[in-house]
Each structure stands twice: as C-alpha cells, then as structure tokens.
Amino acid sequence: MTKKTNAQTPEKLTGIQLKKIPHSAVGVKAIQQSIAHITKEVGLIKGIGLLKNLNQKDGFDCPGCAWPDPDAKRAFLAEYCENGAKAVAEEATRNKVSPLFFATHSVNELAKWSDYEIGKSGRITQPMYLPEGKDHYEEISWEAAFTLIAKELNDLDSPDEAIFYTSGRTSNEAAFLYQLFVRQFGTNNLPDCSNMCHESSGAALTETLGIGKGSVTLEDFNHADLVIVMGQNPGTNHPRMLTALGETKKNGGKIITINPLPEVGLMNYKDPQNPLKWVGPGQDLTDLFLQVKINGDVALLKMILKLMKEKEKEYPGKVFNHDFINQKTAGVEEMLQDLNNYPLEDLYPQTGIDFALIEKATELIINNDKIIICWAMGLTQHKNAVDNIRELVNILLLKGSIGKKGAGTCPVRGHSNVQGDRTMGIWEKMSDAFLDKLQNEFHFEPPRKHGFDVVNSIEAMHQKKAKIFFGMGGNFVSAAPDTEFTAAALRNCDLTVHVSTKLNRSHLIHGKKAIILPCLGRSEKDLQATGEQFISVENSMGIVHPSYGHLDPHSDTLLSEPAIVAGLANATLKNSNINWTAFAANYDLIRDKIAKIIPGFENFNAQVRKDGGFYLPNNARANDFTPTATGKANFTLNKPSDLKLTEDQFMMMTIRSHDQYNTTIYGLNDRYRGVLNERRVVYMNPEDMRNQQLKQLDLVDLKSHFNGEERIAKGFLVVSYNIPKQCTATYFPEANVLVSIKSVARNCNTPASKTVIITVEKR
Numbered sequence: 001m002t003k004k005t006n007a008q009t010p011e012k013l014t015g016i017q018l019k020k021i022p023h024s025a026v027g028v029k030a031i032q033q034s035i036a037h038i039t040k041e042v043g044l045i046k047g048i049g050l051l052k053n054l055n056q057k058d059g060f061d062c063p064g065c066a067w068p069d070p071d072a073k074r075a076f077l078a079e080y081c082e083n084g085a086k087a088v089a090e091e092a093t094r095n096k097v098s099p100l101f102f103a104t105h106s107v108n109e110l111a112k113w114s115d116y117e118i119g120k121s122g123r124i125t126q127p128m129y130l131p132e133g134k135d136h137y138e139e140i141s142w143e144a145a146f147t148l149i150a151k152e153l154n155d156l157d158s159p160d161e162a163i164f165y166t167s168g169r170t171s172n173e174a175a176f177l178y179q180l181f182v183r184q185f186g187t188n189n190l191p192d193c194s195n196m197c198h199e200s201s202g203a204a205l206t207e208t209l210g211i212g213k214g215s216v217t218l219e220d221f222n223h224a225d226l227v228i229v230m231g232q233n234p235g236t237n238h239p240r241m242l243t244a245l246g247e248t249k250k251n252g253g254k255i256i257t258i259n260p261l262p263e264v265g266l267m268n269y270k271d272p273q274n275p276l277k278w279v280g281p282g283q284d285l286t287d288l289f290l291q292v293k294i295n296g297d298v299a300l301l302k303m304i305l306k307l308m309k310e311k312e313k314e315y316p317g318k319v320f321n322h323d324f325i326n327q328k329t330a331g332v333e334e335m336l337q338d339l340n341n342y343p344l345e346d347l348y349p350q351t352g353i354d355f356a357l358i359e360k361a362t363e364l365i366i367n368n369d370k371i372i373i374c375w376a377m378g379l380t381q382h383k384n385a386v387d388n389i390r391e392l393v394n395i396l397l398l399k400g401s402i403g404k405k406g407a408g409t410c411p412v413r414g415h416s417n418v419q420g421d422r423t424m425g426i427w428e429k430m431s432d433a434f435l436d437k438l439q440n441e442f443h444f445e446p447p448r449k450h451g452f453d454v455v456n457s458i459e460a461m462h463q464k465k466a467k468i469f470f471g472m473g474g475n476f477v478s479a480a481p482d483t484e485f486t487a488a489a490l491r492n493c494d495l496t497v498h499v500s501t502k503l504n505r506s507h508l509i510h511g512k513k514a515i516i517l518p519c520l521g522r523s524e525k526d527l528q529a530t531g532e533q534f535i536s537v538e539n540s541m542g543i544v545h546p547s548y549g550h551l552d553p554h555s556d557t558l559l560s561e562p563a564i565v566a567g568l569a570n571a572t573l574k575n576s577n578i579n580w581t582a583f584a585a586n587y588d589l590i591r592d593k594i595a596k597i598i599p600g601f602e603n604f605n606a607q608v609r610k611d612g613g614f615y616l617p618n619n620a621r622a623n624d625f626t627p628t629a630t631g632k633a634n635f636t637l638n639k640p641s642d643l644k645l646t647e648d649q650f651m652m653m654t655i656r657s658h659d660q661y662n663t664t665i666y667g668l669n670d671r672y673r674g675v676l677n678e679r680r681v682v683y684m685n686p687e688d689m690r691n692q693q694l695k696q697l698d699l700v701d702l703k704s705h706f707n708g709e710e711r712i713a714k715g716f717l718v719v720s721y722n723i724p725k726q727c728t729a730t731y732f733p734e735a736n737v738l739v740s741i742k743s744v745a746r747n748c749n750t751p752a753s754k755t756v757i758i759t760v761e762k763r
C-alpha cells in the first residue's frame with residue numbers, strides 16, 4: 001500500500017516582504033510583469049509571437065477569465081491583460097513533465113512540494129499510470145489507458161458509481177461530446193467547477209428572470225449611468241473589465257464598489273492600451289466605496305430597498321418604475337411588505353458602513369435609471385448566496401433597470417468557457433427538454449435521474465457509493481472544500497483519472513489506481529484526420545466565438561479533449577450507435593449536432609466562422625421574462641446572514657492573490673495588496689490584532705468552527721490590513737482545509753468558502 005500523503009498545501013514559509021500598497025492598478029508595471037512571465041516560461045521571441053494572437057479574431061481565446069472581447073475594434077497586438085499573458089505563459093511553458101520526471105520523483109515526494117513548485121514543473125507529455133500499491137507513475141499507451149478505464153467503468157454495478165467532473169476551460173465541442181458519452185454510458189453525474197462558483201447566480205437568476213446568465217453586453221458599459229461592482233476584484237481576476245468601467249466613467253457614469261477590501265484596481269487604474277496614460281495619476285474608478293463586512297450584503301441591499309421605499313412614499317412615481325413593475329413583474333407588494341420585518345437598526349450593524357454612505361448610494365440609485373450590477377465570488381460563496389443575488393435583482397426590478405440599453409445583470413464568470421460548458425449540457429440536472437432532444441437526435445435513452453453536484457459527489461465517494469472519479473481538467477482536491485475530507489473521498493475510489501495539461505495536486509491524491517491523460521492546450525494547433533481544427537467558447541456575455549491554436553503541440557503524444565472522449569467512448573461503449581471517431585476527426589460534425597439540439601446555435605458552423613462570432617438569445621436582455629414560473633420577472637423575499645460570531649471569532653473569506661489562477665500558483669506576490677513572496681498570510685484589522693495581542697507577522701494557526709466541528713490550518717503570518725472589524729482574509733487553496741463540506745449555500749449547494757468562522761491562535 002502507498003503511504004498516505006498530506007493532501008494540504010504543505011506548511012512552508014517562503015520569506016515575506018511587505019511593500020506599500022500601490023495607488024493604481026495596471027500601467028507599466030503590468031506590462032513589465034507580462035513580459036517577465038512570458039520570457040521566463042516561453043522565451044521572448046516565441047512569447048511575443050504568441051501574445052500577438054491572443055484574443056484576436058483569427059487567434060486563440062485567452063485561457064484566463066471569461067471577460068468578453070470587444071465586438072468591433074480590437075487593439076493591435078495588445079488585446080489582453082497581465083493575467084491573460086500569465087495564463088498563456090503557464091500553458092505554453094518550455095518545462096516538461098516527462099516519464100523520466102515521474103521515474104525520478106515519487107508521488108510521496110511530489111506531494112510535499114508546494115502548489116507553486118508542482119505547477120512550475122511543466123506540461124505533462126505522455127499518458128501516465130499509477131498501478132495499485134506503487135509510488136511512481138509509469139508510462140502507458142493511449143490504447144492501454146482507454147482499455148483500462150473502460151474495464152473499470154464497465155465493471156461498476158451501476159453507471160451512477162462514476163463521477164465525471166469538468167473544469168471550465170473545456171471547449172464547447174469537447175464538452176458536448178463528453179456529456180454525450182457520459183449520458184450514453186448511463187449517468188447524469190456531471191458536476192463542474194460552476195457548482196463551486198456561479199451556481200448561486202444561476203439559481204437566483206433563473207428563478208427571478210428566467211435565464212441563469214447575465215443580461216448585459218460590453219456595449220452597455222458605455223451607456224450606463226451607474227455601475228455597482230459587488231464582491232469582485234476585477235483588477236486581478238478580470239483586468240480588462242477595468243477598461244469597460246473606464247468607459248462608463250468617460251461617458252459620465254458613476255461607480256459604486258461594495259467590498260470588504262478597497263481593491264486597488266477598482267479604486268484607480270492606468271489603461272495599458274493607452275501608453276500616454278502610463279505616467280501620471282491614472283483614472284479614479286470608484287466614486288463611492290462601501291466597505292461592507294463579509295456577508296453583510298443582504299443587510300445592506302435591504303437597507304437600500306427600505307430607503308427607496310420611504311422615498312417613493314414621499315415622492316410617488318419618482319423612485320420606482322411603475323410601468324415596468326406593472327407590466328413585467330410579479331410579487332412587488334409581498335417584497336415591499338416583507339421589508340417591514342427587518343428594522344433598519346437590526347440591519348445596520350451587519351453592514352459596518354456609515355449610514356450617510358448608504359444614503360448616498362441610495363440617492364445614486366434613485367437618481368439614475370440605467371444601472372448595471374456586476375458581481376462575482378464575494379456574493380456567490382455564502383450560505384445565503386442565492387439571497388444575495390435575488391436581493392440585487394429586487395433593486396434592478398424596482399428601477400426597471402433590466403432589458404434596456406446600459407442596464408442589467410452582470411455576473412462576471414470565472415473560467416474562460418465555464419458558461420459554454422453549461423450551455424453544452426455539463427450539468428447534473430439538465431432539463432427534460434434538453435434530454436428529449438438528445439434522445440431524438442442520437443436514439444438512446446439518456447438517464448433522467450439527476451446526478452451528483454460537486455458536494456454530493458464528494459459525499460458519495462466518501463461513502464463508497466461512487467468508485468471512479470474522472471476529471472476533465474481542473475484540480476479537484478485543491479479546488480473543493482474540506483481538503484482532508486475530499487482527499488479521503490478520492491482515496492476511497494478504485495480509479496481516479498485526470499485529463500490535464502499540467503501537473504497538479506489531484507494527480508498526487510489518488511484512488512487505488514490513477515491515470516493522467518495529457519491533452520492539448522488552447523494555444524496549440526489541433527491536427528485531426530480531416531485537417532486542422534478550431535474550437536469555440538462562450539464568454540461571460542453569451543457571445544460564442546472561435547479559437548484557433550497557434551503553437552506546435554508540446555509533445556507528439558498529446559491528444560485533443562474531443563479525441564480523448566472519442567477514444568474513451570470507443571473503448572467503453574461496445575454497441576454505441578454513435579460514430580465517435582468521425583466526431584473527433586472533424587469538429588464541424590459535432591457543431592452540426594449542437595446546432596440541432598441547443599437553442600441559439602442554428603447554423604452554428606456558418607455563424608461561428610463569421611467575424612467575431614455571434615450572440616446567443618437572452619430573454620432578460622430582450623425584456624422578456626415569460627420563461628419564469630410566473631411568466632413575469634419575480635420579486636423575492638430574502639434573508640440577511642444568520643451567522644453569529646463570539647467575541648474572539650472572526651469571519652474569514654478565502655480569496656485569490658494577484659499571482660494565481662485558482663489552484664495554479666503563478667508566483668508568490670500579491671503586488672496590489674503589498675505582500676510579496678508569501679501566501680500563508682491572514683489579513684486582519686489592526687484593532688482586532690491589538691485586542692488579540694497579535695503583532696504584525698506573528699505566526700498563528702487558524703481554527704475553523706462549524707456546527708461544533710473544528711478544523712485547523714497551521715502556520716500563517718498575520719498581516720495588518722484595511723479590512724472591517726472581525727473580518728479576515730486568507731488565500732484559496734491554502735485555507736480550503738478550513739471549509740466544512742457541510743457549509744454550503746441554501747438552494748444550490750455552493751461551498752460557503754467566503755464565510756468561514758475562525759479563531760486565530762498564536763503559536
């Protein structure tokens with residue numbers, strides 16, 4: 001038996017340096033950083049050749065975030081950001097993880113490496129197999145790997161004993177083929193990273209507006225009077241969004257930011273696409289900063305709703321858009337009535353914000369009609385995450401700020417094709433309408449029973465109800481909550497398989513047997529039997545567009561994701577009526593099927609080849625709310641946080657540094673927060689530190705408390721920071737060990753990784 005390895009990021013301090021927090025984001029420094037990363041990983045000449053193709057119409061889609069590209073004019077050479085360049089550098093790295101690497105380093109040894117060291121080891125070049133009881137991965141042929149996986153799958157008592165996870169980089173074509181294989185195999189166990197990400201947005205928006213996606217386009221930012229950015233750090237996670245916010249300001253619009261942290265990018269930025277602006281003070285973005293306490297958002301939004309209601313009473317017809325409310329919505333009376341159950345004095349302490357500032361924000365909302373609300377993980381990863389989003393929809397509906405130019409909902413998606421994967425059917429509970437069409441087109445009976453989401457999958461593997469884990473991308477053990485619990489779940493499996501570009505911790509925390517299937521990255525040419533292929537993706541605003549690989553593949557052995565699915569399907573499904581080999585040889589054939597099954601993809605092959613791609617239909621954007629249960633846009637009743645802290649407890653949010661992509665650690669610096677060369681930090685309010693008798697850089701252990709259970713993460717350095725009292729922040733994935741598997745959002749099971757109750761204990 002292999003010795004059990006530690007599933008957590010090893011406790012190892014790296015030599016912290018504290019720097020002044022910069023005044024402005026982006027600018028020259030960002031360009032320097034882009035060039036430094038690309039030069040180190042890829043080499044300067046090849047790197048510049050690569051970047052020149054990034055996000056261009058005949059180039060490849062950025063593997064970073066899902067922020068859209070401009071429809072028309074694109075900057076020559078530079079339609080990307082620092083973190084886009086880092087994402088490309090990471091994928092195109094010269095470093096290779098070859099069979100020799102695995103012969104040299106045992107799984108036990110690699111598990112002791114930091115996430116940074118694991119990631120930097122490079123791209124996996126060959127399929128690898130870890131036989132039961134062994135501690136070194138061994139080379140295996142594609143054929144043998146497919147045969148082995150197929151045998152394990154077919155030996156299961158039921159297809160529902162297998163889990164098929166997807167991360168959000170998988171292309172539309174690969175995702176469609178993958179879900180088709182999984183459903184023909186016989187299960188809906190298709191959890192994805194969305195279950196940990198914007199699931200709560202999907203749940204809230206489907207119920208209230210009849211579509212689980214946002215309603216605005218990039219152009220709307222040019223016309224908005226007011227943009228509210230909640231629970232989001234675009235300077236790091238969606239940097240080109242700052243350009244869109246800059247446009248709002250240029251056109252006279254205002255910006256309100258609601259966040260426990262004054263994130264640098266949102267405060268001020270220098271447009272990297274305009275060298276004339278690199279020197280000088282930069283552009284101020286945020287007009288009004290509401291420094292909310294973690295999970296104080298429903299309380300804050302409710303206060304705003306109450307103040308709006310009062311003003312409407314005073315000036316009837318001047319605050320609410322009655323025409324819109326009467327024609328398009330349901331439930332306004334109940335919502336306004338329900339506000340009486342929440343006195344201002346009860347809500348106020350949850351927000352931590354000056355009352356005068358809340359009044360000012362309300363005034364801006366009252367005095368403007370074209371309002372966009374943007375949000376990301378700061379709203380979606382809480383017990384009451386769905387409430388957060390439904391409550392902001394209440395405000396937009398009262399104002400009629402939806403389905404018109406310059407107004408609407410903007411959930412900003414994470415992974416570059418996470419939205420597209422869902423559109424393609426990667427979901428454990430796709431609608432019967434979708435499954436009916438699949439049945440008609442492919443002539444098999446897709447399973448109807450809903451499958452497991454991420455949290456249910458982990459529980460099922462823990463209880464040995466699921467025995468095979470298959471990951472299409474991603475790094476499940478590090479991304480999921482409750483690291484030790486998730487690790488135990490994976491170790492229970494008979495087989496864990498990962499389709500991956502780069503080495504990660506999930507290859508090291510494995511089932512009895514484990515397999516790594518190395519695939520092509522987005523930036524690489526994809527040559528199949530009928531010639532070179534392109535893939536397509538859907539960005540955060542529902543635009544589907546093509547992406548053409550540019551580099552020669554890292555190794556001759558790599559297969560594309562569609563080819564891997566086809567290989568697996570051929571090996572597993574003995575009497576399949578589907579010609580998997582033909583699909584892998586020509587992605588146009590996959591797109592023809594998508595066109596027949598998924599609304600909005602009619603003439604897919606022709607449409608996607610047109611300049612810049614095409615918009616998918618969006619009922620909320622079109623001011624049509626008939627797809628909801630009531631046939632109208634629904635007002636809802638929502639609950640503020642019910643989490644209570646004792647005097648020595650703190651609320652902890654797990655956030656991203658400027659130098660990471662989820663579990664991939666690009667570097668150890670968080671430049672915009674002034675912390676260099678260290679990730680094991682806990683950001684604390686200076687007054688809280690004094691009360692706890694903690695000094696700057698004291699070494700502490702963090703203990704989380706959930707329903708009487710304790711979890712511990714050892715060895716963090718205290719950093720004094722501008723954060724509300726009783727609030728703290730740590731980085732994901734180091735702190736995931738503290739998030740209980742049972743601490744999830746109501747109505748959608750998203751892990752509540754931004755509301756972890758902890759105590760801070762000095763060593």
Ligand SMILES: Nc1nc2c(c(=O)[nH]1)N[C@H]1C(S)=C(S)[C@@H](COP(=O)(O)OP(=O)(O)OC[C@H]3O[C@@H](n4cnc5c(=O)[nH]c(N)nc54)[C@H](O)[C@@H]3O)O[C@H]1N2
Nearest residue numbers: 065083231232233237294295376377378414415656661662
């Ligand atoms: N460079 C880079 N880009 C990325 C990623 C990456 O890791 N690196 N990840 C991608 C993915 S998958 C995603 S989902 C997105 C994530 O993008 P973000 O959601 O911006 O990422 P987080 O770092 O989780 O940031 C959450 C923000 O919410 C704030 N916040 C936390 N709790 C609360 C709260 O209770 N209320 C409010 N109002 N604010 C709160 C935090 O202070 C922080 O500013 O980015 C995508 N883009």
Ligand SMILES: Nc1nc2c(c(=O)[nH]1)N[C@H]1C(S)=C(S)[C@@H](COP(=O)(O)OP(=O)(O)OC[C@H]3O[C@@H](n4cnc5c(=O)[nH]c(N)nc54)[C@H](O)[C@@H]3O)O[C@H]1N2
Nearest residue numbers: 167197473474475479499500501502504654662663732753
């Ligand atoms: N505590 C805490 N936990 C969180 C979060 C948080 O804010 N706090 N955020 C959550 C969110 S929003 C998300 S989206 C999840 C992310 O969860 P995941 O999507 O599972 O994690 P990533 O780190 O994005 O996955 C990185 C790995 O994907 C593989 N990869 C990269 N590109 C490709 C490709 O093109 N094809 C294939 N097949 N593989 C590829 C590489 O091997 C790389 O190691 O984490 C969630 N977990």
Ligand code: SF4
Nearest residue numbers: 062064080081084240
């Ligand atoms: S904003 Fe997102 S999609 Fe655009 S270049 Fe940056 S990382 Fe890539």
Ligand SMILES: [Mo]
Nearest residue numbers: 197198414415
């Ligand atoms: Mo995400």
